[in-house]
Amino acid sequence: KDITGPLDVNTSGGSITVKNLAGTLNANTSGGSINVNSVQGNIKVNTSGGGITIDDVKGEVYATTSGGSINATVQKLENQLVLKTSGGSVNATIPSGMGLDLDLRGNRVNTALQNFSGESKSDRVKGTVNGGGILVQLATSGGSVNLNYR
Numbered sequence: 001k002d003i004t005g006p007l008d009v010n011t012s013g014g015s016i017t018v019k020n021l022a023g024t025l026n027a028n029t030s031g032g033s034i035n036v037n038s039v040q041g042n043i044k045v046n047t048s049g050g051g052i053t054i055d056d057v058k059g060e061v062y063a064t065t066s067g068g069s070i071n072a073t074v075q076k077l078e079n080q081l082v083l084k085t086s087g088g089s090v091n092a093t094i095p096s097g098m099g100l101d102l103d104l105r106g107n108r109v110n111t112a113l114q115n116f117s118g119e120s121k122s123d124r125v126k127g128t129v130n131g132g133g134i135l136v137q138l139a140t141s142g143g144s145v146n147l148n149y150r
Contacts, residue, residue: 015050033068042078051088069143080135089143092136096149099133102126106138106145 005023009016015032018025018039025043027034033050036043042060045052051068054061058076061083069088074081077098083090090106102118104111104125113120118127138145 016045016047034063034065052083052085077134077136080137082135082137084137084139085143086141087143088140089146090138090140091146091148092138093148093150094136097130099131100129101132101135102129102147103135103137104139104145104147106140106143108144109147110144111147112149 001019003021007021007023007025009027011029013031014029016027016029017035019037021039022041024041025039027045029047031049032047034045034047034052036054038056040058043057044062047065049067052063052065052070054063054072057074060079061072061074061081063070064084067087068085070083070085071091072083073093077094081092081094083092102125107123109123109125111125115130116127138147
């Protein structure tokens, strides 16, 4: 909580919670959930046994889990947003009006497509929004993908 500078966190048997970080985050756990709130910087998080919640992030986001859902709210998106899970849903809210390269996969994909060029099916969306730009890759094997804009 309340950290400035890069943060590396690793645990093999517990959850990780990070609040109010100004800097990069690299967090890994084998047996718990990851909760990130209010980060100004790039984050990379991974868990093998829990869900991931990301709220109020300004930066690049890379998050993966094998056993839970991922929920992310990004205030300012930079470079990429990659959210992948094998056992849950993926829900993301990002700023509207940006140029995006969308790569969305799930049992069901739900998103509004304006100024879109590409392929859109019920379980897959791949293409560009507003001419392309920042990669948004959301994927799940066992749930739905929901991409919302604010």
